[in-house]
Amino acid sequence: MSIYSRIRPLAFKLPAETAHELGKGALRVAQSTRPTRAGLAAAYRFENPALEIERFGTKFSNPVGVAAGFDKNAEVTHALSALGFGFVEIGTVTPYPQEGNRRPRLFRLREDEAMVNRMGFNGHGMERVKERLQRDGLPSIPLGVNIGKMNTSGEREAIEDYRRVFDRLSPFADYVVVNVSCPNTPEEFDESSPEHLRAVFETIEVENDRDVPILVKIGPDSPEESILDLVDIVEEFELDGIIATNTTTSRDGLESPNQQEWGGLSGAPLEDRSTEIIRTIAEHTDLPIVGVGGVDSAESAYEKIRAGASLVQLYTGFVYNGPSTAKAINKGLAGLLARDGYRSVEEAVGADIS
Ligand SMILES: Cc1cc2nc3c(=O)[nH]c(=O)nc-3n(C[C@H](O)[C@H](O)[C@H](O)COP(=O)(O)O)c2cc1C
Structure with a gap:
């Protein structure tokens, strides 16, 4: 029996967000000294050359990453690296600190191995995240930075929000993600309209003199049709990839009483x-796809890879399966490939x- x-x-007896904070506290302690970090890595890392992959100019030692939202403020990137993940995506980071929605705002759906969240882009803001990355140093695995707008921003301000966070944090990033798909932030305007996306990408491109890879999360x-229209815009701007997908507002086929909570599932x-969407996108484009949504085992990661994902990410599967998640998936994946x-x-x- 694992710990x-x-x-x-x-x-799981604690409110979900409290448990998450305690878990992150434990990871912070574990990463705080060299010996504890090395101990974690010795216990949880799994290396196999078959798992290595290169995308958008970055080498990944394995394709299993931590999805955005788990480490919004870049507090535990070193621990996540030691736990054997192949990359970590911090954020969503906004220009200024934000409280997010009122608690409770994170719910477990145990019977469904799922969660509903309506965090609403709570976070420390880009300056504190930048200071932390400078102080703690970058993790030994590739770092993605997921960027977003303030909840109160209208369409024009939103563009400026993305520009500011990109400007501040892209120097630390192996890739940056423009997140236009959060289902639990206020809808001031249609964030995924082609006009708005074009304006955002144009602005960021001007800012991107270091040619940092830019991905879009859908x-x-x-x-x-709208998904494929968005993919066409991503191609038009020669961006570097798509992350599919964010959480869903659907509640089909659930058992848990918490399904009635509003937010993203x-x-x-x-x-x-999400696998179906990955397949649809892969049939339409050669752009790299990062597959996310319900990955919790080697089989589920492999299915997304076979459907067209070059890399996968997870959040909820990590909460349900604990610190050995990346190792178990990577070990299993190596076996499935062989x-x-x-x-x-x-x-x-x-x-x-096809
Ligand atoms: C509590 C929570 C917070 C999240 N916050 C963010 C976020 O800030 N930005 C983002 O792009 N996705 C966020 N996500 C979505 C995840 O990155 C991921 O796309 C989604 O949870 C599906 O993956 P999973 O089934 O492995 O959890 C969040 C998910 C959860 C559960």
């Missing part, structure tokens, strides 16, 4: 929908699409 399987029932709830019930005669993840990307 986590003993701790989990206790942690939601799972738009019709296929993540975890197992999102798995098939079973199917692939020498590398690269060879398996998109294996299921």
